[in-house]
Amino acid sequence: GGSIWSNEASGTFGEKNNLVDFNLQDNEQGSFYIALEHPLPFIPNLLIASTTLDTDGSTTLTESFEFDGETFDVNVPVETTFDINYVDYTLYYEVFDNGLFSFDFGLTGRDFDGDVTVSSTVEGASTDATISITQIVPMLYVSTIVGLPGTNLNLFANGNLLSFDGHTLYDYQVGISYELIDNLAVDVNLTAGYKAVKLELEDIDDLYTDVEFSGVFAGVVVHF
Numbered sequence: 001g002g003s004i005w006s007n008e009a010s011g012t013f014g015e016k017n018n019l020v021d022f023n024l025q026d027n028e029q030g031s032f033y034i035a036l037e038h039p040l041p042f043i044p045n046l047l048i049a050s051t052t053l054d055t056d057g058s059t060t061l062t063e064s065f066e067f068d069g070e071t072f073d074v075n076v077p078v079e080t081t082f083d084i085n086y087v088d089y090t091l092y093y094e095v096f097d098n099g100l101f102s103f104d105f106g107l108t109g110r111d112f113d114g115d116v117t118v119s120s121t122v123e124g125a126s127t128d129a130t131i132s133i134t135q136i137v138p139m140l141y142v143s144t145i146v147g148l149p150g151t152n153l154n155l156f157a158n159g160n161l162l163s164f165d166g167h168t169l170y171d172y173q174v175g176i177s178y179e180l181i182d183n184l185a186v187d188v189n190l191t192a193g194y195k196a197v198k199l200e201l202e203d204i205d206d207l208y209t210d211v212e213f214s215g216v217f218a219g220v221v222v223h224f
Contacts, residue, residue, distance in 0.1 A: 009082075011209065013210070032050055053085070053086075079118070089108065089109045110137050111136045141160050186222060
């Protein structure tokens with residue numbers, strides 16, 4: 001499956017007790033996933049999903065700001081590039097699936113890999129500071145699908161959650177899917193809905209964030 005996500009970005013980030021609102025810009029992001037399901041009862045299914053959170057922002061500082069050992073003075077215009085990607089590796093079980101209703105739960109290992117850069121130019125002198133993230137965090141995973149009898153439509157919702165040791169991470173998406181093709185060889189569903197990602201990080205590789213991305217998405221799912 002894959003989708004295009006048009007989201008609004010908001011929030012603050014920086015180092016401890018020194019978070020700044022950089023007026024993050026809205027953007028369009030892409031995501032995709034592949035899942036492997038099987039009939040073996042005690043072996044979990046596998047889901048691998050990739051998501052990109054990429055945006056820019058700028059502001060004029062109202063107080064001095066430290067980032068990755070660099071100090072940016074008050075009243076200085078600064079720019080940022082927020083480029084965080086993650087891959088979810090999820091092991092899950094189908095608890096219930098009768099064709100009209102399904103419910104899955106499992107565990108996700110979210111593998112973060114990205115950079116956050118803050119830069120400024122004052123009287124021709126440039127200052128750049130970058131914090132890179134390479135961390136894996138565990139999360140709970142749930143998913144459900146509800147079919148609408150007599151139609152080619154399904155309602156769905158899924159998400160991941162972690163709240164531990166100062167971190168609050170979650171993502172969810174809710175939407176509707178339409179069965180465009182349904183036969184023995186392949187199923188094709190068109191999907192649309194709303195998705196949100198929350199990143200409240202407490203000292204991951206010296207980065208502190210309270211950022212949220214949210215907006216509508218549209219995509220396609222192919223089932224072999």
